Amino acid sequence: MDTPPVRVALLGAGTVGAAVARRLGDRADLLARRVGAPLELVGVAVRDLTRPRDLPGVAADLLTDDPDPLVAGADIVVEVMGGIQPARGLIERALAAGADVVTANKQLLAQHGTELEALADREGRGLAYEAAVVAAVPVMRTVREALAGDEIRSIHGIVNGSTNYILDMVARLGVPFQEAVRQAGDLGYLEADPTEDLEGLDAAAKIVLLARAAWGVEVGLADVQRQGISGLRDTDFEDARGTGQVIRLIASAWCSGSASEPRVEVAVRPTPVAADHPFGMTREGTNMVIIEAESAGTLRLTGAGAGGDETASAVLGDLVNLARARVVARRRA
């Protein structure tokens, strides 16, 4: 192919970054065909150059601990480093320099996404983040694009796999709640600081992103009526079981106003649901999002909501779509 490549800078080489780098290598031909030009990995920014890394196919001289020149020279910047800074500044500089940005950084987007989207709009650049919400389950794309001609009424979801794993073990296998939390920690399903999962902070960030996309309103983390699962007792589970129910951590957003004046509420709460409801049958770490729209009716999307490969699938999907659009724009120019 004699089309000039699309230059991709990768910020972060953790689980997701390594999966993205590997796939850029082993799917190079496939991705080039889909994009209409090769995707060239021009560098991988990491915090600590001395740390040994498993990045097969990535030439050692592509690694750098200085992300700024990388960002300045890329067509598309993929941010999978996490955290607020330096990620925020790098994304801002990337957009200002004319790059499109793909990010999986839900907490950054929940806190500063509105400003970042406004910046991307002003610069005429793309900012895509399917990977920030339920990994490869295409909920952002469904809300932003598929339902772009519809009126969404509500979004409800099991959007955190770790807590669902715990709640499902208690409900289905009768494991005592504290024991289930401990086992999930032992299996690596919880962060070293498990607050993100157990207190619903991770779910809150995701439902904020979905609510903004669905109704175009200013909603922030502070607006979320949030209750985690850490306060649950075994008696809560027994009460639910007695009425044919199971407890799930449900993230919700709903619109009680009109399309022209939407009033949007967002909540994350442990919620009893019928054991044979689709949420009740969502097992282990699986995620499910149910969207109600005026014309489309009820849509359900289900899949793995976490994992390096799964998240990389969403990152690469956004990357290919932005790269395709660049190649088309180049041809027209």
Next chain:
Amino acid sequence: MDTPPVRVALLGAGTVGAAVARRLGDRADLLARRVGAPLELVGVAVRDLTRPRDLPGVAADLLTDDPDPLVAGADIVVEVMGGIQPARGLIERALAAGADVVTANKQLLAQHGTELEALADREGRGLAYEAAVVAAVPVMRTVREALAGDEIRSIHGIVNGSTNYILDMVARLGVPFQEAVRQAGDLGYLEADPTEDLEGLDAAAKIVLLARAAWGVEVGLADVQRQGISGLRDTDFEDARGTGQVIRLIASAWCSGSASEPRVEVAVRPTPVAADHPFGMTREGTNMVIIEAESAGTLRLTGAGAGGDETASAVLGDLVNLARARVVARRRA
């Protein structure tokens, strides 16, 4: 808004066309905000001008039985008239004249979609057809866009609501098969000529479109290993029940080759599935598509696969996305 409108021509004013026209009216402000410019309905082409129609909000002088001038003057043409001709010629002329096209015409796409896509590519125009496959359930978008960086292994789906309604009545309510077919006909769930549904032709068209999008290969209706439900007997259902199974009409596409040399097979067949499998629990007219991808794992998408409003939701989603892209391209020009 002082941006010039995006001019939309509507071909067809049946159930779907009427729903699209109505929503273009009552969602005008919302859609204009999302697009960045108003969507102006510049005309509605119908076969018979004398037939009375329920098109509230559509000025009588917008109706015409001469689609050619309409197509020549539109930015985006929405084809919901169905049938092969004149739909095919009109879409070709629309693309050649520089319009983007949205269509819900699955049989046209299954027969001539490859040529139409090639034409759209050459002209640098969009050809979108989410509505052709399972109405508002965003399967086309998932295969074409969300998984654009992934490798799809297989697609399996319940993609025809009428036959699922019949099979579900037999399995769950014990209605004799022929009686269930008759009831579905009485309820208007089957076409006047029920062959499309009962012989799996509708499902075959949909799985062909999905297979092409997933693997970029030439697959046609003649390649589908197709068996409808009309040959089923009550004993088939009894046998299934005896082993805890129910029969579903499953459309399948799978790749047995490699990413660089995909060998793709497509089939539509009545298939026994466990009663507690997600397919087995898909009730009445609901559709479900299960996609297996290398990195994303298993994704399930569920919702109504037919209906005027549901199909209009998908049409309007494609319309808004194409219109947005036009407005962005205009600003850059």
